[in-house]
Amino acid sequence: MAENIPPLAVIGGGNMAQAIVLGGLDAGTLDPSRVVVADRNEAKRELFRAAGVEAVATPGDAMSGLCAMERAAGEIGQVLLAIKPQSLDEVAPMLAGAWGDAERVVISLLAGVSGERAARALGVAARIVRAMPNTPARIRRGATGVVRTGSAKEGDTRAAVQLFAAVGEVLEVETETHLDVLGAVAGSGPAYAFYLAEAMIDAGEGAGLPREVAERAVIATLAGAGELMARDSARDPGALRAAVTSRGGITLAAMTVLDAAGVKETIDAAVQAGIDRGRELGA
Ligand SMILES: NC(=O)c1ccc[n+]([C@@H]2O[C@H](COP(=O)([O-])OP(=O)(O)OC[C@H]3O[C@@H](n4cnc5c(N)ncnc54)[C@H](OP(=O)(O)O)[C@@H]3O)[C@@H](O)[C@H]2O)c1
16 A cells, blocks of 8 residues: 555644654555655654654655655655645745745645645646545544646645554535635644543533533543544434433523524634635635
């Protein structure tokens, strides 16, 4: 399987890059001798070296490493852009300076940054595929959206899909607008679950439970409920909720309060705010 993913230069060795690269190595979809990571922090480089991956300090050095791997493999490689959107204009010239003539696929994780904007900043022969992962990728339970942008060709999403399938579920979408929505729903999504957990733990403690009992109960409950939804036979959250909401019961009393407070409408507004912020950051 490892031979199928082209040689890969990963620009930025932060949380997302660690999840994707270390997850891909665990799953055997990535071959450590065909990956080079650039990060300016020695501690992060060490993490990758410990997994057998070459780690360098600058994006330019990663491109030189990629060119060497390409020559050895007789195959054009790809670039995974895993820096913050705000770093694009700083990093792009460093990549361009060592890019050479090859036309490569760039998998961009940059939230809110359109393919057109990324291609313009890079100014090299890059075919941009955008991907929007989330942090549960770290435990290979991620959800990653993937979209081909205007500069990419049919089939260019293949390596990205393989890469992210190693760390969870992959959702290929048709438009960049869909990817931006996925960023707000799934990229930020773990924070919604953590927010609910915090509120439930505080409420349990407020009603008299020792805090660590409330924490253990809520974490096990949300993890169990998530797993139940994830089972193929039981995916519909509405039906699962109805099944625990008996007429006149405790759960119905709670759900009535949530509905009266407009919690669903608030979540809708929160997702919209996330989409809007992504567009501001990527502009
Ligand atoms: N985290 C998420 O949940 C999530 C979800 C969906 C999408 N994304 C996207 O994934 C991307 C990466 O996110 P992240 O959370 O992994 O970011 P991160 O932790 O900040 O990782 C980026 C890494 O790149 C390094 N870096 C920046 N400029 C560099 C340069 N010129 N040379 C060498 N290294 C450089 C940074 O170093 P310094 O720390 O020293 O700056 C940092 O270690 C972002 O574009 C984000 O929008 C993240």
